[in-house]
Amino acid sequence: xxxxxxxxxxxxxxxxxxxVFFAMALYVRxxxxxxxxxxxxLTYDGAFWGFLFLSLYLASRPVQILFPHxxxxxxxxxREMGLIAVFGPSVFLAVMSLVYGAENIPRTEARxxxxxxxxxxxxxxxxxxxxxxxxxxxxxxxxWTAYDGLWFKNPNLHRRExxxxxxxxxxxxxxxxxxxxxxxxxxxGLRYPSQKKILYDxxxxxxxxxxxxxxxxxxxxxxxxxxxxxxxxxxxxxxxYVGALMAGVLETVSLSLPMKKHVTVSExx
Numbered sequence: 001x002x003x004x005x006x007x008x009x010x011x012x013x014x015x016x017x018x019x020v021f022f023a024m025a026l027y028v029r030x031x032x033x034x035x036x037x038x039x040x041x042l043t044y045d046g047a048f049w050g051f052l053f054l055s056l057y058l059a060s061r062p063v064q065i066l067f068p069h070x071x072x073x074x075x076x077x078x079r080e081m082g083l084i085a086v087f088g089p090s091v092f093l094a095v096m097s098l099v100y101g102a103e104n105i106p107r108t109e110a111r112x113x114x115x116x117x118x119x120x121x122x123x124x125x126x127x128x129x130x131x132x133x134x135x136x137x138x139x140x141x142x143x144w145t146a147y148d149g150l151w152f153k154n155p156n157l158h159r160r161e162x163x164x165x166x167x168x169x170x171x172x173x174x175x176x177x178x179x180x181x182x183x184x185x186x187x188x189g190l191r192y193p194s195q196k197k198i199l200y201d202x203x204x205x206x207x208x209x210x211x212x213x214x215x216x217x218x219x220x221x222x223x224x225x226x227x228x229x230x231x232x233x234x235x236x237x238x239x240x241y242v243g244a245l246m247a248g249v250l251e252t253v254s255l256s257l258p259m260k261k262h263v264t265v266s267e268x269x
Contacts, residue, residue, distance in 0.1 A: 006139035010138070013238065013242060014058045017058045020249070020252065021251075028047045028255070041102060042105060049086055050087050053087045057083045064076055065148050072132070077124075081125055083174060089117040089173070092113060093113060095184060095185050121173075127162050130159055131151055133149070134149070175221050179222075183211065183214075186208055203259050209251070209257070213251040217247040220239050223239055224236050
């Protein structure tokens with residue numbers, strides 16, 4: 001029973017949250033070709049790739065902890081690079097396209113966001129090589145031992161300081177990008193133009209749920225780093241897996257809502 005919660009939080013929650021976002025990616029891919037005339041191709045392409053890479057990031061947590069060092073580092077680098085290089089920029093651009101229209105998103109700005117994500121992902125991967133400091137057992141269940149890296153517990157204090165660099169990268173992407181997308185979506189939903197509301201009476205609710213989902217993910221990821229920086233409580237990864245699961249529920253509600261209350265097929269995210 002003592003190992004139930006570590007097993008549940010490190011295996012069950014990440015996999016379940018990953019499956020939720022994978023289902024959402026498939027749904028976006030299904031409705032995208034039928035709805036791009038209304039929301040724009042960038043909205044659905046960004047949502048699909050963002051949801052897909054987030055699902056891979058979440059569901060691959062058990063793979064990361066299957067073996068001792070250096071496997072947690074190698075798998076973690078792949079997961080984080082997908083999250084930073086693809087998920088953050090994709091979600092940001094998808095929401096901006098949904099709110100403002102794809103035609104109002106300059107191609108140069110879109111490329112800048114994507115390029116920034118790639119650069120930050122490479123910085124994270126390089127710094128992570130020096131920050132991990134080995135691995136340690138985190139729980140044992142049924143004769144199977146799970147391992148995780150020593151990012152916050154590196155005995156080399158100079159290398160432990162590298163966690164601040166990783167925190168700064170994460171703060172920019174995906175935390176800030178997703179939070180900014182959520183703020184734009186929530187503000188637009190609360191101040192949705194009355195003339196548009198006549199045509200799309202359900203759109204404000206869709207945007208509000210979308211914004212709350214973005215907040216749930218970004219704030220839960222931010223809290224993991226703050227726990228360490230402010231309280232020196234390490235490795236509370238379960239917080240953003242739970243946050244991601246809550247975000248998945250909110251995003252699912254947003255996806256399921258049609259633009260008009262009497263339409264059964266969703267036109268937007």
